[in-house]
Amino acid sequence: MKAVLETVEKEVISWRRHFHENPELSYQEHNTSEYIYNLLKTFPNLEVTRPTKTSVLAVLKGSKQSEGKEHTIAFRADIDALPIQEEADVEFKSKNPGVMHACGHDAHAAMLLGAARVLSEKKAEVAGEIKFIFQHAEEVLPGGAQELVKQGVMKGVDYAFALHVSPYERTGTICIREGVFCAAADDFEIKITGRGGHASTPELTIDPLIIGAEITTNIQQIVSRKISALRAPVVSVTTFHAGGALNVIPEYAELGGTIRSLDPDSRVKAREHLEKIVKGITEAHGATYEINWYLGYPAVVNKKEAVDVSRAVVEEIRGKENAINVEEPMFGTEDFSAYSEAVPASMQFIGVHSEELGEAYPLHHPQFKIDENALKYGVEYFVGIAEKLCGQ
Structure with a gap:
């Protein structure tokens, strides 16, 4: 896996920087979703559709035969930005005045694109089906997740997974919690x-x-x-x-x-x-x-059977020392709850902070920044989940 991931690492960073430079608000992600759609169409073996005007769904149907149950899994990344004027000192600063990716959705989308890029070439090694959901409007009620669930994107799905960046956790860690994750x-x-x-x-x-x-x-x-x-x-x-x-x-x-x-x-x-x-x-x-x-959104509840998969994969690919147990839920909100109400789901934090960044600014802060070295670990997580559930 390492060699494969190294081939997409630079691409993932490039995609993330493109999203960061060109942020769009909730329900206005026309250029962002078009960029994702066109990029996914260049990957092999994917069925790419537009469930709504500003969201994208890619489906990989594996050709590997399995003696056991063939799983259908869903990976979700949100793609909208916030009405914040960026103050972060980065080369790829937002070009859209008053709009900024201050919650890491640019990273979420880039990591999932990297996973789609890797897994799209593994059709023969996949038993079952993988859905890659690039979701609009997480930041604004009623939320894009609810709309996509109503559109039927979770039909037939056995498990749903997502990552959310954490500016307080060090790069290389993935923070795991069973039960209530967000309020x-x-x-x-x-x-x-x-x-x-x-x-x-x-x-x-x-x-x-x-x-x-x-x-x-x-x-x-x-x-x-x-x-x-x-x-x-x-x-x-x-x-x-x-x-x-x-x-x-x-x-x-x-x-x-x-x-x-x-x-x-x-x-x-x-x-x-x-x-x-x-x-x-x-x-x-x-x-x-x-x-x-x-x-607003209901609480996100991580089900044990999905969290067990996340924990096993993180410990395998990153080691037990980087699988951090989260003791308390976060009182922020997330519309991933629509997926967690529909199927067993696991949303976890991925650490994106390094000492080189200096102060760890919180989500939704105009100086919010991430360590881009963390992106490859997010790709690794999604690919690991797919291999565990759909590689049998």
Whole structure:
């Protein structure tokens, strides 16, 4: 495998740099998907289609006969970028003002292209079927994954796999977790209507700002007192707007934020408790309220049978010392959950940080960077999965 991977390493880096220089936002990945489509068409033995306007699906149907069950597996890479002005000091900086690959999707797409390039020449060694999914719109609801699942791309699939870059883990490692991998996310907007008036006579008003402050404080009881600490969600108020003059108590106050939860029961209960708190406080003060919910992606849940495959492959190709067990789930979100709800799935982190990069900037940061030496290990992971499940 090593010799084969070395032949595509430079190509994978080149592809990643092309994507990084030419980022496109969710549902606008027209040039990106066209580039991927045309490239995949040059690889042998692949059936390449466009399930949606800005996504690509390539299918490799193996010709090897197997005495046992022939698996159909799916590999997924997301391809959209973020509305961020890049500040990273790299030669291949974004050419699209205000748009940047700050979440590593350029690396995800390049690694999966490398795997497709290698595996497309192994048709005779593959028993079963491999689907390479280049997915649009991971960053924006309702998400491209859900759309592709509805299109039927997971039909007949036995397992789904994906990698996500981690700027905090060193290059060469792959971080493995069974169970909940990413949290569910539900955003909220609350409008409180009181009665405005002059700041010198607050007793004649119903102050929505005071009510909003009380709500902000009290909803933290959802985490500390209403749900088990073992399942506690994260509740954050991130916006609060009220008033425009220093001597006027406003009529309205608006606040908003997000709830991140790890299981369906806590997800529902957190929303219910928040509504009760808002209702109780506003009624106590004689105000009224409106809540708008924006229900996000469910939690990504890695199933044991798929994770066992990931762990075995990583330990085989990278050694046990580079197969890092992740103790806690991430409270970020990922629409890979649509695949993990459909079939046994395994999404894992791949380390992309080296000391030469300096500070490890987080995902979605304008100075986010990766160590491109990590890309070959991602290709190696996908090829290893394919060989384990479809090489028998």
